[in-house]
Amino acid sequence: MRRLLRRLLEPWMQVSGLLGMCALSSCGLLEFSPNQTLVPAAERQLTTQNLIRLTSRPKQESDTLRFVFIGDCQRFYDEAEDFVASVNQQRKIDFVIIAGDISDFGLVREMRWIHHRLRKLNVPYLTVIGNHDEVGNGRAVYESVFGPLNYSFVYGGTKFICLDTNGREYGFQGQVPDLGWLGKQLADTANTRRSIVLCHVPPTDEDFDPNLVQPYARTIRSSRQLVFHLSGHIHRFTNGQPFHDSVQYLTAYNFRKRHYNILSVWGRRKFNLETVAYAPAL
Structure with missing residues (x-):
């Protein structure tokens, strides 16, 4: 019985x-599969969540815009915690920009692990998709956790144009980056005083679609209010004019370097660059 x-x-x-x-x-x-895209509701569409946080702190066009620029945080979890502690000690930072490669293998757990550290920042953070974020079904994971691969926003009179430039991940088919979308974003200057382009793979790198390098550079320099072009991928800071057209291209330190830049922007196209080094927490 x-x-x-x-x-x-x-x-x-x-x-x-x-x-x-x-x-x-x-x-x-x-987690039923390492390739799943399911995330808790509170951790979905983080780009939108952070933009809401940012716009809740309005900034006048005449005010100086001050933000942190860094890239490639994949696998560097201890460094991410120390980075957060350092940024939180800085004064008058509006937000943080991370130039792609949030993950190493495009896994949802990696993006969530990094977010669990970055959410402790005192200011919002925004990202673009990196080539490592597109491994496997990482593209779908990124869209679930963060949001659109191409997006733009205006803050303090500055338009930020954020786009996917990981051409190799699409087989160099001539569609990434989306030059049509980029051109329209640069041409739309309503209610903006200056523009900044942010991506992961710079146009000077072999992972950028070689057939689009020159068209991309022409599209970028067509903007009369562009301040500079920002990217990551190469894991070190550079600052130059590779196309000899007066357009400034900057690349970011990765988290492992324990350095980041603070960029201040004001006026029509004026900017200042600071470098901050941060040590492991005691």
């Missing part, structure tokens, strides 16, 4: 156990 009763109740006990696990983990925290 006991065995019969146990057999009858066993399916319900299994369901109850699963429900209990789900409750303990808030359901969204269970």
